[in-house]
Amino acid sequence: MKIKTKADIEKFIQRFDDFSQRDDTKLYLTVKDTKHDGTITIMKYDNNVFTYHRKNESFWDIKEQIIESKDLYKLIWKNRKSINKFLKAN
DSSP states (O other): OOOOSHHHHHHHHHTHHHHOEEOSSEEEEEEEETTTTEEEEEEEETTSOEEEEEEESSOBOSSOEEOOHHHHHHHHHHTHHHHHHHHHHO
């Protein structure tokens, strides 16, 4: 899979479980944040709530941020290069 269009984002979200890792409470996927030279972790809970967390040398989110659907699409689109690199490697 490769995110080339906004329609691909929908497919990616539907198949998030296939690409992510699981811990005790959630699925998660960590990719490089090239804009801020750090990482972004996108998480999905069993109740289908998505959150994200950013971390780099300058700042990091104190806690996970709940992300609404339209903002999740924007986050994925803005970071599609890193996500595509992750998808290609896995």
